[in-house]
Amino acid sequence: MQIPAALNPVDALKGKMPEAVIDVKTFRDETTIIVEPARLPEILHYLRDTRGLVYNYLSDISPVDYYPETRYDGQRFAVSYHIYSLLYNRRLRIKIYLFEDDPTVPTATEVYPAANWLEREAYDMMGIVFSGHPDLRRILMPEDWQGHPQRRDYPLGYETPMFSFNVEEIARHKPFAKE
Amino acid sequence: MSMMTRPTDDATSWEGQVEELRGLVSDRALTGETILLNMGPHHPSTHGVLRVLLELDGEEIVTCLPDVGYLHTGIEKNIESKTYEKGVTLTDRIDYLAPMSNNTAFSMAIEKLAGLEVPERAQVIRVICLELTRLNSHLVWLGTHALDLGAMSVFLYAFREREVILDMFEMLSGQRMMTSYIRPGGLWRDIVPEFLPALENFLSYFPRKVDDYEGLLTNNPIFIDRTQGIGVVEPEDALAWGMSGPCLRGSGVNWDIRKAMPYMGYEQYDFDVPLGEHGDVYDRYMVRMEEMRQSVRIIQQAIKKLEKAPGGFRADNRKFVPPPRAELGRSMEAVIHHFKLWTEGFSLPDEEVYVGIESPRGEIGCYLHGTGGNKPRRVRFKTPSFMHISSLGLVSQGHMIADLVAIIGSVDIVLGDSDR
Amino acid sequence: MGVVGSKLGNLGVVTTTLETAVNWGRTGAMWPLLFGLACCAIEMMSTQASNYDLSRFGMELNRASPRQSDLMIVAGRVTRKMAPVVRQLYDQMASPRYVISMGDCASCGGVYNNYAIVQGVDEIIPVDVYVAGCPPRPEQLIHGIITLHEKVKGERFADWLTEEA
Numbered sequence: 001m002q003i004p005a006a007l008n009p010v011d012a013l014k015g016k017m018p019e020a021v022i023d024v025k026t027f028r029d030e031t032t033i034i035v036e037p038a039r040l041p042e043i044l045h046y047l048r049d050t051r052g053l054v055y056n057y058l059s060d061i062s063p064v065d066y067y068p069e070t071r072y073d074g075q076r077f078a079v080s081y082h083i084y085s086l087l088y089n090r091r092l093r094i095k096i097y098l099f100e101d102d103p104t105v106p107t108a109t110e111v112y113p114a115a116n117w118l119e120r121e122a123y124d125m126m127g128i129v130f131s132g133h134p135d136l137r138r139i140l141m142p143e144d145w146q147g148h149p150q151r152r153d154y155p156l157g158y159e160t161p162m163f164s165f166n167v168e169e170i171a172r173h174k175p176f177a178k179e
Numbered sequence: 180m181s182m183m184t185r186p187t188d189d190a191t192s193w194e195g196q197v198e199e200l201r202g203l204v205s206d207r208a209l210t211g212e213t214i215l216l217n218m219g220p221h222h223p224s225t226h227g228v229l230r231v232l233l234e235l236d237g238e239e240i241v242t243c244l245p246d247v248g249y250l251h252t253g254i255e256k257n258i259e260s261k262t263y264e265k266g267v268t269l270t271d272r273i274d275y276l277a278p279m280s281n282n283t284a285f286s287m288a289i290e291k292l293a294g295l296e297v298p299e300r301a302q303v304i305r306v307i308c309l310e311l312t313r314l315n316s317h318l319v320w321l322g323t324h325a326l327d328l329g330a331m332s333v334f335l336y337a338f339r340e341r342e343v344i345l346d347m348f349e350m351l352s353g354q355r356m357m358t359s360y361i362r363p364g365g366l367w368r369d370i371v372p373e374f375l376p377a378l379e380n381f382l383s384y385f386p387r388k389v390d391d392y393e394g395l396l397t398n399n400p401i402f403i404d405r406t407q408g409i410g411v412v413e414p415e416d417a418l419a420w421g422m423s424g425p426c427l428r429g430s431g432v433n434w435d436i437r438k439a440m441p442y443m444g445y446e447q448y449d450f451d452v453p454l455g456e457h458g459d460v461y462d463r464y465m466v467r468m469e470e471m472r473q474s475v476r477i478i479q480q481a482i483k484k485l486e487k488a489p490g491g492f493r494a495d496n497r498k499f500v501p502p503p504r505a506e507l508g509r510s511m512e513a514v515i516h517h518f519k520l521w522t523e524g525f526s527l528p529d530e531e532v533y534v535g536i537e538s539p540r541g542e543i544g545c546y547l548h549g550t551g552g553n554k555p556r557r558v559r560f561k562t563p564s565f566m567h568i569s570s571l572g573l574v575s576q577g578h579m580i581a582d583l584v585a586i587i588g589s590v591d592i593v594l595g596d597s598d599r
Numbered sequence: 600m601g602v603v604g605s606k607l608g609n610l611g612v613v614t615t616t617l618e619t620a621v622n623w624g625r626t627g628a629m630w631p632l633l634f635g636l637a638c639c640a641i642e643m644m645s646t647q648a649s650n651y652d653l654s655r656f657g658m659e660l661n662r663a664s665p666r667q668s669d670l671m672i673v674a675g676r677v678t679r680k681m682a683p684v685v686r687q688l689y690d691q692m693a694s695p696r697y698v699i700s701m702g703d704c705a706s707c708g709g710v711y712n713n714y715a716i717v718q719g720v721d722e723i724i725p726v727d728v729y730v731a732g733c734p735p736r737p738e739q740l741i742h743g744i745i746t747l748h749e750k751v752k753g754e755r756f757a758d759w760l761t762e763e764a
Contacts, residue, residue: 027530027531027532028291028292028294028530028532030531030532030533032531056418057418057421057434058421059421059533059535059542059544059561060533060544060546060559060561062533062546062557062559062561063557063559064531064548064556064557065556065557066556080531080533080546082533082544082546082561084535086418086432086434086439089439089440091440091533091535093531093533112419112421113419113420113421114419114420114421114566114569116569117565117566117568117569118421118565121565125255134202135202135203138248139247139248140247140248140251140598140680141248141251141680141715142248142679142680149253149256149714149715150255150256152259152556154256154714155714156253156256156257156260156712156713156714157253157712157713157714157715158712158713159708159712159718161707161708161712162707174719174722175722176721176722176725177686177721177722177723177724177725178725220681220684221634221684221688222663223633223661223663227635227636227637227640228636228681228684248678248680249678249680249681249684250636250637250675250676250678250681251678251680251715252637252676252678252711252713252715252716253711253713253714253715253716254711256713256714257710257711257712257713268710269710272637272638272710275637275638275641276641319641319644322644322648323644334648335648335649336649338644338645338648338649338650339648339649339650341645342645342648342649342650345645355642355734355736356638356641356642356734357638357733357734594637595637595638
């Protein structure tokens with residue numbers, strides 16, 4: 001079988017939809033394409049189904065919280081889609097930035113079914129809303145949990161460890177279970 | 180904690196419960212035609228604390244809704260509050276059957292972010308550790324999978340060999356399971372003199388033991404009946420649902436990161452990637468059995484390479500790697516470096532990297548985003564079990580409950596890996 | 600059997616207290632609940648497997664149902680999501696019931712001092728024996744079990760009555 005020659009994803013995407021590409025970064029041989037959030041499913045579709053690109057495997061969806069900093073005119077969150085091409089053995093990162101007051105992005109489940117749970121996790125942990133997702137519920141935390149633990153302004157929930165010098169102090173208000 | 184839910188005369192309470200599930204289960208469940216069965220989180224064959232909500236038509240599974248999170252530990256959030264070097268200890272406990280793989284993924288991400296080169300000797304030792312980890316993990320999988328299908332003796336045999344591997348890990352790191360042996364820039368320490376003889380002794384008899392396990396299972400008619408044609412995953416589905424590792428290769432997709440994007444010098448080793456044909460439970464079993472033999476091959480080659488491999492057991496860059504203990508008494512500079520590294524830690528740039536390696540279960544990826552300071556902004560682990568459990572609903576559709584046990588065993592889930 | 604043999608003499612009769620006999624019976628076949636949470640569960644499996652062979656202590660029979668088990672080994676980290684389940688399992692166990700908290704995470708939260716983990720399973724269920732380690736070696740778990748046996752052997756009927764009330 002003849003494998004079609006590999007295309008440069010940056011050039012291909014810029015040629016196809018130049019208005020959707022905001023920025024391109026390269027760091028340690030990893031290419032990051034920053035795109036318009038609203039166009040995301042379309043872009044992923046294009047990258048998956050075009051000859052010479054064939055990014056047919058979704059490795060991961062990684063949300064980041066830049067709090068207290070912001071990026072690109074005050075955008076607090078970012079979501080990285082790590083896609084992989086089994087044909088050409090290369091990775092690509094598609095990244096979107098989101099504002100704090102409306103962290104909404106169209107779902108990628110239509111393109112990659114694997115995105116289903118990854119997006120649920122991003123919603124649960126970071127509070128990113130994926131519009132059009134078939135089943136956007138909490139996944140790791142209990143259903144009635146308040147807040148999104150992975151956000152940088154969410155406290156770690158540290159409790160004072162018990163040592164011999166403070167054992168009495170802690171044992172006094174530690175809720176020991178009864179039979 | 181199996182609890183059966185059934186429509187009662189009190190129709191309102193019933194509807195209230197099921198209404199949450201509208202759209203997730205079929206409409207027949209809403210009318211009470213099919214029953215809903217809650218399996219787990221405490222169930223002997225869910226391999227941990229997986230909860231599965233099953234919609235059953237008699238014994239047949241109509242819908243399978245896995246529910247994870249009962250072991251969500253907040254490891255990613257915890258690492259954000261620690262320096263990079265300290266984070267390694269926590270990564271052990273993500274996939275607790277393959278701690279070395281997690282260590283390696285995290286260390287490689289740090290090394291990539293820092294631009295740190297690992298000496299060849301450290302790479303070879305890492306390969307030995309990674310493949311031993313693969314054996315360790317596959318042995319636990321084999322034992323528990325066979326136990327679920329009713330073969331008790333395989334469990335006892337597999338754990339007998341596993342103890343030998345754990346003893347070797349203990350020689351290296353002082354711990355049986357949570358080794359933290361692989362550190363950013365190399366290893367914690369060099370291998371001890373007893374390690375190689377023990378390893379060679381183990382390799383001399385282990386392939387025969389694999390034959391023994393196969394003799395108990397591969398041609399066993401009960402095992403074949405319970406595994407062949409069960410839980411078939413088409414290659415397209417496997418890819419689309421993000422499966423990786425032996426589950427993906429059991430469906431015949433040739434993707435092994437060790438071959439596709441070699442790391443740690445895997446391109447220099449001669450080994451085969453076993454592939455399945457049908458994508459059923461039996462093929463996934465055969466793939467893992469063959470992988471064990473290939474791992475032995477890789478370790479044997481690595482032992483030969485180790486004699487000639489140049490470099491120390493960790494990088495010589497004092498900004499990231501602590502100086503040898505002996506230097507502390509002689510050099511003030513070494514003392515300063517040591518002090519800085521163990522109090523403040525090293526700083527990494529405000530950039531992001533993603534590293535994916537082949538763990539025993541599939542692709543374990545580490546996404547690392549630095550802040551420019553000594554603590555990461557975001558650490559995220561892409562874990563294979565998470566993806567595999569998400570596809571469980573697809574795989575188990577139309578099977579019997581007893582087959583679900585075989586399927587869960589064959590995709591080899593670890594809940595710590597899934598929930599982190 | 601040395602003690603029994605010496606007491607037996609030629610009479611064929613042994614005298615002992617009822618407490619001793621009952622407590623001895625309880626330690627002889629204490630069935631653990633087949634219940635694992637995380638890493639420690641793997642070490643618990645190792646303890647039951649060939650090398651460490653927990654059946655030497657009459658504990659080879661793991662019961663998957665809490666109704667049939669006497670001992671709960673909380674092996675691993677208990678999360679906030681799992682905590683109600685652990686308590687429910689404990690409530691289902693029939694008295695007398697014992698709990699071993701295996702590993703640092705179950706005993707005190709271990710290395711995870713964060714939002715997701717219960718800082719010690721003793722906040723949910725009463726614990727009889729704590730086993731340290733991350734994860735504890737099989738020998739440590741066996742030591743914990745023997746410690747529990749010692750505790751059971753020292754039990755008195757009078758204490759049961761007050762506990763039940």
